Amino acid sequence: MDMARNKAKKTKTNKSRGAILDAAAFLFSQHGYKGTTLRDIAAALDMKAGSIYYHFSSKEELVLEILTIGLSNIIDTVVRDVEALPKNSSTKEVLVTAAKAHLFALLEKGDYTSTSIRNYGQMPEAVQKEGLVIRDKYENMWRKWLQQAQDKGEIKKSINLKVLRLSLLGSFNRTLAWYKKGEMSVSDIAESQVEIFWSGIAGDK
């Protein structure tokens, strides 16, 4: 009957919806998608499993949203920080900035990103497909940066860019497996990693 009415319904839904996402991201990152039940997630919030269905229509929808948030967060952070650099920044500066941004997003909002990066295999196919799309977009950015740097002579011609890109992102992402809060700062880790890739490790003797 009445058509224009429910536009900006300030549904207070968003409170526990966010709480559910957080709890689910944490548990997924800890025990995997299949290893986490809706009852586990509900219990972490003093709720019952059935209640989750008021906010999400399925377990799959829940994990899809976590995946999207996790991956987008990395991309957005990296893009923002890199674009904020002066136009004439050196490749190394870009690398350090991107590395720091990537690691910050990865290790701070860690529950979302690690859910996204590990355990592809156990997720429903539709979710995997969506993840690939986002990841490809991100990898293409890196592909472009590295190619431009090599064209300008700031990266040796002899370097295989595919191996480089995958080694870089591989060692960034693997940080998830060993990073412990309080030991080394995210910033130091990023600088250390870029320094290794940039200058190599060979001694002078």
Add this chain to the structure above:
Amino acid sequence: MDMARNKAKKTKTNKSRGAILDAAAFLFSQHGYKGTTLRDIAAALDMKAGSIYYHFSSKEELVLEILTIGLSNIIDTVVRDVEALPKNSSTKEVLVTAAKAHLFALLEKGDYTSTSIRNYGQMPEAVQKEGLVIRDKYENMWRKWLQQAQDKGEIKKSINLKVLRLSLLGSFNRTLAWYKKGEMSVSDIAESQVEIFWSGIAGDK
């Protein structure tokens, strides 16, 4: 009654026991531990789930054996190849050799190793614990090699060895996620990766 008799019972058991391990490793690596059912594994071999219990006493025992095989395979291969080098080999030679051995083990017996390296979280605690023991042993080898190389001046003093070790192994292991048979050879990937770490990527301009 008769005591010494069943010493080397050439039980023909070993045939389908191995087949079960192979099928399980493949499925685990593809869909994760929790995402693979005993019925899936049996079906892949035209068997029924119950039959698996003639060879293994539980799903946990099955995955534990796969994990042990996968990790030990990497360690054994790497140790064998590195120890076969002449005593006076350079650090870079050691690195290239170790990288190749690691990647070969990782990518050839890939089902076992990738089951072992991904998806820790979903495995039973006892299995995780065992995996950590083996992994620590391996990481300690690398720790030793890198430390000696730095002491001898073959790796810059300024390099943080912890970050280096984890970056190296991280990018090796991440190869699992992108390696495709037929594109780049395992050998080339290993050499490429070591070259990047060894000499860095900085151009001369």
Add this chain to the structure above:
DNA sequence: AATTAAATCTAACAATAGTTAGAAAATTTT
């Protein structure tokens, strides 16, 4: 060929999973 042992199957059990419909409680709006 008969007997023994090895391997698989059948058929079920109990536990747990995602999911759902409707009742109950909590919150917001009037």
Add this chain to the structure above:
DNA sequence: AAAATTTTCTAACTATTGTTAGATTTAATT
């Protein structure tokens, strides 16, 4: 405060899971 709406709970259903005991088949040994 009454009414309407939003949120959570209850309680169940169905499918699937790891697992088991016993019957059955296949292979090895005598």
